[in-house]
Amino acid sequence: MPTRPLALAFDVLDTLFPLGPLEWRFREAGIPRILMTRWSDHLLRDAFALALVGGDRTFEDVARGSLRDITGHQIAPAAEDAIIEGLSRLAPRREAVSAVTAARDAGLGVVALAMGGEDATRELLSGAGLLDLVDGVCAGRWRPAGEAYLAAAGTLEVEPHRLGLVTAHGWDVGGAGRAGLVTGWSAHLEGRFPAVFPEPDVRGRDLGEVVEALLDLRAAPA
Template identity: 50%
Template sequence: MSLPRPAAFAFDLMDTLVPLEPLEWRLREAGVPRVLMRRWWDHLLRDGFALAAAGGPAPFRPVALGALADITGHQVAGAAAAGVVDALAALEPRPDAAGALRAARASGARVAVLDNADAGTVRALLERAGCAGLVDAVVEAGPTGAWKPAAAPYRAAARACGADPAATAVVTAHGWDVHGAKAAGLAAAWSSHLEWRFPAAFTGPDAAAATPAEAVEALLASADPWVSE
């Protein structure tokens, strides 16, 4: 059974359209091993998920700063930690990031970026990459009351695009994000460039490919064509 053709796409940003690996050098400049970058990111996601699951606020920046202090034994805190978090807004997108957004727009769908990172950072990245004009809405998960993979952020992205959740598709490199989108009633396309194999614990995607742009195309290829009324 094929899917309805998406009326909206909601793209994850960090690790999906924007690689985080350059942040390793910011940590090295702060005097800690570069390998702690991935540990930091996983730690901040864990903390944000836990705070949201417990029903409390989870503002991105304080969570990110706290996680960085925790995993470095408070070697990176204060201004040094702020510099690492600020560097998120200066990252470079994947070479095919704009192509993925254009492919979604070319299908006639509206396009949102939905991320657990704060909206200001997301907008700065899109502007810097020259992609802001390809995006109709930026949705920060925190103000919805929970981080992804809770249902509220996905449904907020659909609303921001004026689409029903069932007519909205998430594009992400995270298995947990696919699982959350599916549980919220959205479709999901998974790019394998980050995890390589889809995590067995989660509900699988509706389409998968090696890159975000190819994942968009794969989802569109599996969807029903537009039906004239």
């Protein structure tokens, strides 16, 4: 039975920040809506591969490469730039600030966990009023490789089993659980938890419910 974590790591894209608002940038670029989903899937595919084989590619490299691939390398440079810029202009989910605040008010440390670059992640958090609510940003490492989760634990100076992950991705739960973290899954993105991964320690309909469930776990023995 997991114990109540001392700190939380919040996944950024599609957990704190939905990617849906990028759709209008795709439309402006003349890219069919269906290709936005293909782009996201392509991006994750390459990110997962890099988590396995390593390499010095950045998140922006992968995001741009995926855009070019799904458009047959026909996307205009200005349109490509506009979509990439949109990744640092996203609006947070309606309960994102309150969920992070609840963790802070309960005395937990908080870190933002992102595969994107640190500067871009800080810009995104700042625009949403979240940057001052986190104790750190752990960015630039490919997930679900274990080192990304262990780095987040190191940032907050807690043992991995005392760090909780808040995410909307089943694959993220799988990676974090294998690294020893307490896992919390929000159903707002996938609806049903993917059957191929071990069950999360807690789950909820949204971020607020996930944080509440993590806070309700029993405390570790003194």
